[in-house]
Amino acid sequence: MKRPVVDISDCTRCAGCYDMYPELFELNDVGYVATVERDCYPEDEVDDAIKHCPQDCIIWEDV
Ligand code: SF4
Numbered sequence: 001m002k003r004p005v006v007d008i009s010d011c012t013r014c015a016g017c018y019d020m021y022p023e024l025f026e027l028n029d030v031g032y033v034a035t036v037e038r039d040c041y042p043e044d045e046v047d048d049a050i051k052h053c054p055q056d057c058i059i060w061e062d063v
Pocket residue numbers: 006010011012013014015016017018033052053054055056057058
């Protein structure tokens with residue numbers, strides 16, 4: 001399985017990913033963008049979020 005991961009060192013919290021896909025990305029309790037815990041992640045939506053992230057800080061990670 002693979003899941004999207006946000007590199008918070010480059011993320012500017014522009015809100016693009018969690019506005020577009022709130023079922024996939026969220027602001028966590030300490031104010032950083034994180035991936036929502038799910039059993040699986042839809043490839044097309046994640047690829048779209050990756051494409052639109054202005055910081056290129058969303059990547060797929062094998063888990
Ligand atoms: S789109 Fe990219 S830069 Fe913007 S909040 Fe999401 S991960 Fe951060």
